[in-house]
Each structure stands twice: as C-alpha cells, then as structure tokens.
Amino acid sequence: MGSQGSGGVPLVQAPYTVxxxxxxxxxxxxxxxxxxxxxxxxxxxxxxxxxxWQGLELLQHGQAWFEDHLREAQRQQLHLGALGENFLTDLHSEPGRPPLAQIQKVNICLQNLIHEKELSRQQKGVTQPKEEMAQRGCTKGPRGPTRV
Known part of the structure; x- marks a missing residue:
C-alpha cells in the first residue's frame, strides 16, 4: 500500500500459509x-x-475526501468573504454536501478509536516523545476558519 511502518519499513500485506x-x-x-x-x-x-488493512485503506480514502471537502469549504469561505455584504446576491445552494452532524459523528468515532489506542499505550507504559510525533506529521497546528 505504500505506507511506512515503524522504522521506515514499508508495510506489506503478507498472506499466511498454513x-x-x-x-x-x-x-x-x-x-x-x-x-x-x-x-x-x-x-x-x-x-x-x-x-x-481494510481500515487503513478506508482511512486513506477518507483523508482524501476530508482534504477535498476542506479545500472546497475554504474556497467557498474566501468567495463569500470577497462578496462582503453582497453575499445575498449569490445564494446558490451547494447540493451533495454532507451535513455537519455527519462529519462530526465520523470525527467522534475516529477520536474515540485514537483515544482508546492512547489509553492502551499508557496502560502498557509506552509513550511517544513529542519530537517523534512532530517528525511523523502528527502535530496539531492552528486550525480554524480561513481569515479573509
């Protein structure tokens, strides 16, 4: 799948022979x-x-979906900001956009899964240094609305 495991070793799905x-x-x-x-x-x-493996593949597709929708939401916000007070003249609805409640529900499920894993690691006494997390791109940078 092209993903990297710990130590930079590529993850490979290997079937078992019994x-x-x-x-x-x-x-x-x-x-x-x-x-x-x-x-x-x-x-x-x-x-x-x-x-x-199936979950990893779904996460990869999900990440692409989230990135696409995030870019689109930012584009719309910039467009709306550029319209200023004239935004009422451009009230076309965006069909096919998922409701915010569904996105939040997925986020909560993912957060619960990650939290469960973190608790499991803490119980085993395994901690990951912040520097290592930053190298893997796990830092929490500023998130929020796009400034216009």
Missing amino acids: LLLPLGTSRQDPGAQSFFLWLRRMQALEREQDAL
Missing part, C-alpha cells in the same frame, strides 16, 4: 489441543490483520 500435519493422535492429546488452539489464534490474528 500447513496442517496429521498428528496421528486423539483430540484429547495435549499436543493436538495445543496445536488446534495455536491454529485458531493464528486465524483470529489473520482476520484482525485483514480488518486493519
């Missing part, structure tokens, strides 16, 4: 049970990875 070997023992054999539990855990991890 080889089943007959054990020649009963299902009550501890070795067979252990193997079965291991195999079940591997399958669960594979499903989790599939869901994470």
